[in-house]
Amino acid sequence: MDLNELKIFLEVYRTGTISSAAEKLNTVQSNVTARLKKLEDELNVSLFYRKSRGVEITSDGKRLLPYAKKIMSAAAEINTEFKLKPMWKGEVRIGLTDTTFAECLPTAMAAYKKKYPQVELTIKTDASSALVDDIIGYRLDGAFTGSVGGNENIESVHICKIPAVLGGTKKEIESPSAMIVFKKGCSYRDVAEKWALSSGKQNVKIIELSTLDGILGCVNAGLGITCLPEKIMRRYNVPFREMEEDFSLVETNYIYRRDIKPSAAADAFAALLRKNFLTETG
Numbered sequence: 496m497d498l499n500e501l502k503i504f505l506e507v508y509r510t511g512t513i514s515s516a517a518e519k520l521n522t523v524q525s526n527v528t529a530r531l532k533k534l535e536d537e538l539n540v541s542l543f544y545r546k547s548r549g550v551e552i553t554s555d556g557k558r559l560l561p562y563a564k565k566i567m568s569a570a571a572e573i574n575t576e577f578k579l580k581p582m583w584k585g586e587v588r589i590g591l592t593d594t595t596f597a598e599c600l601p602t603a604m605a606a607y608k609k610k611y612p613q614v615e616l617t618i619k620t621d622a623s624s625a626l627v628d629d630i631i632g633y634r635l636d637g638a639f640t641g642s643v644g645g646n647e648n649i650e651s652v653h654i655c656k657i658p659a660v661l662g663g664t665k666k667e668i669e670s671p672s673a674m675i676v677f678k679k680g681c682s683y684r685d686v687a688e689k690w691a692l693s694s695g696k697q698n699v700k701i702i703e704l705s706t707l708d709g710i711l712g713c714v715n716a717g718l719g720i721t722c723l724p725e726k727i728m729r730r731y732n733v734p735f736r737e738m739e740e741d742f743s744l745v746e747t748n749y750i751y752r753r754d755i756k757p758s759a760a761a762d763a764f765a766a767l768l769r770k771n772f773l774t775e776t777g
Contacts, residue, residue, distance in 0.1 A: 498570055500534040501563045503527055504542060508560065512549040586615040587760045590626035590638030593707050594657075594683060594724055595747065603768050610767075614760045624680030630750055636761040637751045639768065641682025650753045654768075656744040659686050660735040662711070662728045663720035668736055673700040673719030675710050682745050687722035690742050 506516040507527065517524045535542050540555035552560070607616060619629065623640035630638055631648050639654065661668050674691060676684040691697050702719060704710050711731045714721050724745070728735040737743065749765045751757045757765075 496534060496537050498567070500530050500537075501566055503530045504534060504556075504559065505563055505567065507531065507543065507550060508552055508556070585758060585760050586617060587758065587764055588617045588619070588635045588637075589761065589764055590619045590621065590629055590635045590640070592623055592626070592640060592681065593620050593677060594727060595639045603764075607764050607767055611760060611763065616764065622678055622680030622684075623682050627750065630752055633752070633755070636755075637749060637757055637765055639747055639749055639765075641685070642746050642748065648752060648754075649750050652749045654747045654749050656746050658725045658737075658743055659683060659722055659745045660725045660728055660737055660743075661687075661690070661720055661722055662714050662733045662735040664717050664734060667714075667717060667720050671696060671699050671720045673702045675702045675704060675713045675719040675721045677710070678703055678705070683722045683724075686738075686742050686745060687720075690722065690738060693739075693741075 503516065503520065506519055507513060510516045510519060513524050513527050513531075517527045520527070531542065538555070538559070540559075541553050542556035542559065543550035543552055604616060604618070607614075619626070619635065621629070623642075626635065626638040626640050627646065627649065629635040631646070663671065671691075674687050676687055678684075688697075691699055700719075702713065704713070707723075707727070710721050710723075711727075711733055713719060714733055715731075722738070722742075725735065725737075727733075751761070
C-alpha cells in the first residue's frame with residue numbers, strides 16, 4: 496500500500512466515477528483501475544461496486560475511508576513541515592575549529608538566531624581531524640575544517656583560504672624556545688610543524704594547549720611561537736610575521752557525510768558563515 500493508492504481511492508469516492516477521478520488526478524482510467532485493484536488485493540476486500548454509471552462505495556470501503564483520510568492528512572502535514580518551512584525548526588549540529596570559532600562564530604550565531612529563532616543551534620569546537628571523525632560517526636550535521644583528504648564518506652565544499660602567520664616576539668620567531676599549539680589534528684599546528692621542519696627547527700619543544708586565550712597569552716609572554724590566522728593575531732595584538740608562500744594559506748572547507756542530505760537549517764548556517772564571515776584570500 497502506498498499514498499498514491501489511498502489518494503486514488505479517496506478521489507474515486509469523492510467523484511463517484513473512475514473517469515472523473517482520472518481527470519482530477521491527471522492520469523488515465525486504466526491506471527486508476529489498476530491502482531484500486533492493487534489496493535483491494537492488498538486488503539483482500541472490495542472497495543467499490545462497479546455500476547454502469549459510476550461506482551458505489553462498499554461497507555469495507557467505508558471502513559477504510561476514515562483511515563485513508565487520516566493518513567493523507569498526516570502526509571500533508573509532513574509535507575508542510577519539511578518542505579514549505581524547511582529552515583524554521585529542528586536541531587543543527589555544527590563543528591568548528593577553534594580558529595574559525597574565534598574569527599566569526601559569536602556574530603554569526605547572533606545573526607542566525609535572529610533569522611531562524613526556532614532552530615536549536617549546537618556548536619562543537621575541536622581540531623579538524625576530530626571534527627571529521629564526528630561527521631563520519633553521524634555526531635555532527637556539518638563542520639568547518641581544514642583539508643580532509645580524499646575520504647570517500649565525506650563531501651567537501653571549498654570555502655576559502657585563510658592567511659596563516661607566525662606569532663611571537665622577534666627573538667622567539669628567529670630562535671623559538673617552543674611552539675605553542677592546539678592538539679594534533681589542528682590544521683595550523685600542521686602548518687607550524689611543516690614550517691619548523693623546513694626551517695631546521697623540528698626539535699623545538701611542543702607546548703600543547705586547549706584554548707586560544709592560553710596559546711596567545713603564552714606567546715605574548717615570550718614563551719614561544721604559534722601559527723594562527725592573521726586576523727586573530729591582529730585582534731589580540733600579538734606580534735607576527737608573514738610565512739613563506741608554501742605555508743601562508745590554510746584551506747577551510749565545509750564538510751558533511753555523502754549519504755546524508757544536510758538539512759536546510761544546516762545549509763543556511765553554512766551559507767551565512769561563508770557569505771558574511773569567511774572570505775577568500777589568495
